[in-house]
Amino acid sequence: MTVASPSDLQPPAPNNQGPSGQGQSLGLQPEGWLRYLSFSLDHKVIGLQYLICAFLFYFLGGALAGVIRTELASPISDFVSRETYNEVLTLHGTVMIFLWIVPVVNGAFGNYLIPFYVGARDMAFPRLNAVAFWLIPPAGILLISSYFIKGGAAQSGWTAYPPLSITTPALGQVIWILSVLLLGGSSIFGGINFIATILKLRRPGLQLMQLPMYCWAMLGTSILVVLSTPVLAGTLILLSFDIIAHTGFFNPALGGNVVVYQHLFWFYSHPAVYIMVLPAFGLVSEILPVHARKPLFGYTTMVYSILAIVVLGLVVWAHHMFTSGTPPWMRLFFTIATSFIAVPTGIKFFNWLATLWGGKIALNSAMLFACAFIVNFVFGGITGVALAQVPFDIHVHDTYFVVGHFHYIVYGGTVFVIFSSVYHWYPKFTGRMLNEDLGRLHFLLTFVGFNLCFAPQHWLGLNGMPRRVAEYDPAFTTWNQVSSVGALLMAISTLPFLINVVVSAFNGKPAGANPWNALTPEWLTSSPPPVENWIGEAPLVTHPYGYGTPADRIDLGNATGEQIWGDSRR
């Protein structure tokens, strides 16, 4: 034990007890597919609940994006009313961030994988975990239902800047706040659970620096969640006072200060970008070594760069406010801090490239999406460093350049990783393989559609198209139509994916325990795994990326080599 950890002082907790007792405990739980509609405490069930629920909201958010792109196919406001358009863009942003990306990369994959990775049989607080998930569907339904009430849904964008959010129809805005508070609470509960699980529930003998990278990503993410989400909650409570009780915190007509809201809002919402992106970094770090058959390059620097991103991510928020009347010194400080995030991020990308270098790369669907993530994210990262520069940002702030940039980060980055992860872990989830041909078709349509949709938006922003508009200068029509065609392609691309996922669940090739010959612990058990993850003792995996290493150098505890290596290492 080179790394001392608090858990060293404790008696072994999670895994001494074999499967004993689980029968009786699960007697209270529904069996079969009904589990996924129940208040299940099984981390794997909860993970898949998150995944399926979030995908439903993804399709909804995508449909809303379709409305936006249809409206923008012509320069005049002709498809929906202007009020509806603002409701749609508000809902699109809120749904995609709070009900799709955050729940998937944190809740779904986090809940499914983290207990495996730390060698535990469940999360630290299973009941809290289930509560955290079951906050999401009501919050989402609440949010959507606000569209149908009198006055409609919130119309002030997902940023809800006052005084606009105070002057637009109040009920929709209050429901929006309530819904975001519920989702924030869910996120905080999840974050607490991940921190406790990773730090307190590790299998005896498993040290922090032996954990798969996704654990570190989730630890960093959860720290950000715990530190920043409450600030958003407090801010939104103050905003709701302004709306309901007519206080004047953010209402200049009553002596309030609108810029304070922006500071508090972005104190959460910039880290939120890392909350969406860091887990994706972690997932990619799991996927690349498996399909390149090489150890993750530079484990230690990868860990420290995650921690550096966490620290820097907390002190860059005001780069969203360079035109908001922030004083010069503040602009300068936040420019420098933001630019320096490029350093740890750059390290990660170079390390991934080095992981691929000299490997034996299987370019399957999971890998295609993971590599496209690198391409897209490098593009978004470069525009991000440019946006960090105050003089550059002053021109393009709040334009389609920014829209293009952050879709390259959250869609080209995170959503591509989500798809990659689905292709990678679907065999574990279901015990069946996905169809590769459909997967490649899905990739091709998504990649082409995505770039067609969002690349032209950079030019639009540079040349004068602000974001969140329903009508625009007719000079921008062509590229907007290209963008809309791209969006259509993206919509079409979900069809082969859906068909694949549904059909393969019944007819897919049986996967076996470890179809990729991977070394991380979730593959050292059956697919799908038994209720408490392993039939026997949990394996001690100290080299989760030990590819190319002679098998006898790797200590796997009681797991048999056959289970792990499959056929590639006899």
Place this chain on the structure above:
Amino acid sequence: MPIPSALITLLLGMALVLAGLWVGYNVSLLPVDASSNAPVYDALFRVLFSIGTILFIGIVGLLLFSLVRFRRREGDLADGAAIEGNLPLEIVWTAIPAVVVLFVGIYSYDIYERMGGMTPLNDHSAMHANHSALGSAEQPGTAAAIQAGSVSIQAAAVAPTGDGPSTGDGKPPSRVWAGIGAGSDQQGALSVDLTAMQFAFIFHYPQANIISGELHVPIDRQVALRMEARDVIHAFWVPQFRLKQDVIPGQPTLLNFTATRPGTYPIVCAELCGPYHGGMRSSVVVHEPADFEAWLSKNTPAPPPTVASSNSTPTA
């Protein structure tokens, strides 16, 4: 093998840098430049575009090369080499982004300073500019007369501004919160008040007492735009000027610029301000000085302005 491959790498790297620079300096993505600020901005843009192109092509090229060169051959079940890291290499690629970022940061700071971003902002400079404009000898007769007539107006107009209900809570009058103040103490600046509301920009020329829905400015003369919103946050953006500043209720902001190219350019609201946000547009017309004087004299209200009527400073 090592020597040629090092040579190839070097040559590829040089070609990449040259290609990046070529792209950065030859591919134009920006609209025409129409303010003194725009060429400065464009210089920064070219540098960032070049660096970005180099990094993007470099990284994506490396990725594609790896995917092809190191693809798994049919029937090959072995693993890749067990390389877990390389500290010198990792230090190198920590240093490269750090140096690039440091360079970009210092350079953009320089650009920012040239744009006047670091100039301390306060209304004294704006007032100073206004008053010195009055003494400016080169003004044609009519305009000079108008401006002379506006001495008292100017003094009166500034005071109530500070007492605007939303900010007037005992602090020194006319506090300007922030903005871009390129050389805000330049002599002869034209001062204009901008009031933004759902869904229009209203420009007020305090010296000539003109109220206009369009901004008319002379070429090569600094304009000090003092902005305040009446209801929600708006933003004043002229893409061809490469300048944007939020127009905030309760917090006057300042934007100084000098137009350099005659023509008509769009003024765009760049902050979601309600249903008609997309339609909240206006124009800035950049005139030759003589044309601007003509516009001024044509639009100046006939009766000499009174102090009372000049108090049109925005009130929320």
Place this chain on the structure above:
Amino acid sequence: MTSLAPATSNTPELSSGEATHGSSHAEQDHGAHSDARLFGLATFLVADGMTFAGFFAAYLTFKAVNPLPEGSNYQLELLLPSLNTLLLVISSFTFHRAGRGLLRGDGPSCRRWLLITAALGLAFLGGQMVEYFHLPFGLTDNLFASTFYALTGFHGLHVTLGVICILIVWWQTRSGGRIEATSPFGLEAAELYWHFVDGIWLVLFGILYLL
């Protein structure tokens, strides 16, 4: 054992499935679980503290850049809040005494100190009410007033919750209740929370009344 079992009995909110189900090393495990649960609670309190930090930051910014209009500056009365501060600080010590009583196995002493702590908390809330009724400003009068009520109100909510928790703990420490010397988690959690609320008040008092 992080089992999936709906836990047998000793399960306050956060602990849920933590509790063992008939394991032979129940006692040994218990320490571990208690620790993870307290750790989870501490993490939650960090999150809660960030909410307050956001409020404090907003208050300090308002104070710095949005001074009140002439004539609406209030001098807050210090006597009552100081007394209240004293009550809360003492209550932290009395809670600690209760915890020591429990661990000693001295149930009656524990329960007595718990009641004293709850009484001190209620007295604090009473004092807060008295102060509210005598303040010359209302919630929507101005920025300072709104922030004052938001901050003290949010803290008061925490104290109220704390008093309820203390009373629940008091009930559970009766003989045959869930909390005893060998399973002190409920009391420990409530105590940690109470100290947190106490600490927040000290910061709040410093920023709101003294600064």
